[in-house]
Amino acid sequence: MDYDVIFIGSGHATWHAAVPLKQAGKNVAIMEEDTVAGTCTNYGCDAKILLDGPFELSEQLKQYRGKGVNDSVKIDWSQLMAYKHDIIDPLSVQMTGLFAQMGIDLIMGHAALTDGHTVVVNDKSYTADAIVLGTGERPAKLPIDGAEFLHDSREFLDLEAMPARITFIGAGIISLEFAAMAAALGSDVHIVEYGQRALAAFNKDHVDQLVTKLTAAGVTFHFGEGLASVAQVGDHFQAVTDSGLTIDTDYVLGATGRVPNVENLGLEAVGIAYNRHGIEVDDHLRTSVTSVYASGDVIDKKIARLTPTATFESNYIAGQILGSPAPIDYPVIPAVVFTMPRLAQVGVTVAQAEADTATYHVQDIAYGQRLAFQYKNELDADLKAVFDQDNYLVGAEIIGNDAPDLINLLTLIINGHMSANDLGKQVFAFPSSSVGIIDLLQLALHRD
Numbered sequence: 486m487d488y489d490v491i492f493i494g495s496g497h498a499t500w501h502a503a504v505p506l507k508q509a510g511k512n513v514a515i516m517e518e519d520t521v522a523g524t525c526t527n528y529g530c531d532a533k534i535l536l537d538g539p540f541e542l543s544e545q546l547k548q549y550r551g552k553g554v555n556d557s558v559k560i561d562w563s564q565l566m567a568y569k570h571d572i573i574d575p576l577s578v579q580m581t582g583l584f585a586q587m588g589i590d591l592i593m594g595h596a597a598l599t600d601g602h603t604v605v606v607n608d609k610s611y612t613a614d615a616i617v618l619g620t621g622e623r624p625a626k627l628p629i630d631g632a633e634f635l636h637d638s639r640e641f642l643d644l645e646a647m648p649a650r651i652t653f654i655g656a657g658i659i660s661l662e663f664a665a666m667a668a669a670l671g672s673d674v675h676i677v678e679y680g681q682r683a684l685a686a687f688n689k690d691h692v693d694q695l696v697t698k699l700t701a702a703g704v705t706f707h708f709g710e711g712l713a714s715v716a717q718v719g720d721h722f723q724a725v726t727d728s729g730l731t732i733d734t735d736y737v738l739g740a741t742g743r744v745p746n747v748e749n750l751g752l753e754a755v756g757i758a759y760n761r762h763g764i765e766v767d768d769h770l771r772t773s774v775t776s777v778y779a780s781g782d783v784i785d786k787k788i789a790r791l792t793p794t795a796t797f798e799s800n801y802i803a804g805q806i807l808g809s810p811a812p813i814d815y816p817v818i819p820a821v822v823f824t825m826p827r828l829a830q831v832g833v834t835v836a837q838a839e840a841d842t843a844t845y846h847v848q849d850i851a852y853g854q855r856l857a858f859q860y861k862n863e864l865d866a867d868l869k870a871v872f873d874q875d876n877y878l879v880g881a882e883i884i885g886n887d888a889p890d891l892i893n894l895l896t897l898i899i900n901g902h903m904s905a906n907d908l909g910k911q912v913f914a915f916p917s918s919s920v921g922i923i924d925l926l927q928l929a930l931h932r933d
């Protein structure tokens with residue numbers, strides 16, 4: 486065999502395994518057809534959160550309007566985009582250098598399996614004892630007239646100038662995160678959504694709060710509307726919905742979900758089972774051909790397709806290949822929508838709790854109002870905490886600027902099955918947003 490392990494794709498789903506396997510003495514290759522290090526690093530999370538930074542800060546300053554801060558901040562998108570290129574563009578080069586330095590072979594080109602131990606790239610065959618498929622997802626394309634005028638998230642994250650009018654198709658995570666930025670820059674923003682609400686996986690009350698805030702900031706939501714066509718009319722575009730609603734706009738971004746990269750991978754030839762949700766795996770992340778694993782977004786799975794999930798799976802596969810026999814055991818995984826304010830969710834949802842009141846109860850903790858000094862006067866910040874019958878925390882939903890860090894803290898409390906006594910053994914820094922939540926939560930948590 487040429488290698489112990491071949492990885493197809495160079496995102497978080499693979500390189501977190503490639504690095505420790507190489508360190509353990511395995512002979513490893515990574516194959517990549519596009520930008521090294523994949524979606525999150527180059528045209529997903531990292532680029533998005535870098536661009537979001539000034540918007541987050543400016544939003545926080547608004548909470549002090551009339552309370553010591555009277556000027557508003559002006560964000561220069563083009564300058565910010567240049568800064569994004571400065572920081573993000575070198576990352577794939579750095580990862581390429583890291584692989585070379587470690588002795589991991591990076592083979593550029595489209596990879597496809599020809600059997601359970603062989604991969605072909607650029608007409609050359611490479612063999613390995615184990616192969617890991619981490620080919621990720623791509624934006625779904627709508628089969629409509631004018632589909633060629635639709636842009637996707639990758640293009641938005643490279644926009645040199647923010648369009649004066651921008652229309653998002655789909656009211657999911659991508660649209661809302663980007664719409665929040667576009668609206669803050671004063672664009673006329675429309676969001677066209679099939680369903681009757683935005684962000685179906687997040688708490689309805691919190692989403693309503695966010696939609697109200699975005700509406701006030703200049704976003705027009707069109708619920709119960711599917712996109713029928715896009716046409717170029719002079720110097721702009723017209724997006725027309727199934728009901729005949731016509732939106733004049735300068736830019737249309739399709740964010741109607743993401744689909745797994747399973748095509749032209751040789752899956753049929755090798756007999757690897759997959760469906761429209763991705764590659765099917767067992768509880769060891771093995772495909773139907775046991776020498777081939779799948780990892781990250783390309784897996785058919787119910788849990789959120791996120792970078793930390795891909796990383797967890799990649800680490801797990803490294804352990805498997807190094808001889809650890811246990812099946813994968815996912816902890817609860819937090820999800821965050823990086824709007825202003827942020828939304829976050831982990832574990833049992835309020836909707837699930839309300840459907841099973843014999844097992845769960847919910848406590849609403851309006852921490853923004855109760856502790857305005859620690860939460861920078863963000864009065865609407867709110868936590869809905871879900872407890873089991875023994876008062877252990879099993880789920881949480883948050884709206885608030887500090888939600889990403891607070892949900893991490895709550896994830897730790899849930900996965901650690903921590904009681905008020907466990908938290909009481911710790912001394913935390915004060916004042917801080919985490920200590921505020923801990924103080925409030927301790928009153929409701931299980932006591933030994």
Ligand SMILES: Cc1cc2nc3c(=O)[nH]c(=O)nc-3n(C[C@H](O)[C@H](O)[C@H](O)COP(=O)(O)OP(=O)(O)OC[C@H]3O[C@@H](n4cnc5c(N)ncnc54)[C@H](O)[C@@H]3O)c2cc1C
Binds near residue numbers: 494499518530533
């Ligand atoms: C706009 C956006 C924002 C996001 N924000 C967040 C966030 O804030 N937090 C979060 O947790 N997640 C976020 N995500 C999701 C996150 O990016 C993904 O969950 C993560 O990147 C999945 O990693 P992966 O390795 O499975 O796939 P990818 O990173 O997509 O890597 C797959 C790689 O495989 C390569 N490839 C595919 N087919 C082949 C082939 N046949 N041969 C060779 N190479 C191939 C692709 O070119 C790609 O580089 C975001 C996604 C998007 C699009």
Ligand SMILES: NC(=O)c1ccc[n+]([C@@H]2O[C@H](COP(=O)([O-])OP(=O)(O)OC[C@H]3O[C@@H](n4cnc5c(N)ncnc54)[C@H](O)[C@@H]3O)[C@@H](O)[C@H]2O)c1
Binds near residue numbers: 679
């Ligand atoms: N913060 C994060 O973690 C983050 C950020 C961005 C992206 N992501 C990743 O990307 C995915 C989200 O991608 P997304 O926002 O494209 O999908 P999504 O699934 O979050 O939302 C898609 C929306 O489009 C709607 N829709 C579908 N077809 C439509 C049509 N024809 N017309 C109108 N509306 C339509 C759906 O009802 C849904 O509300 C996440 O699941 C995650 O994997 C994560």
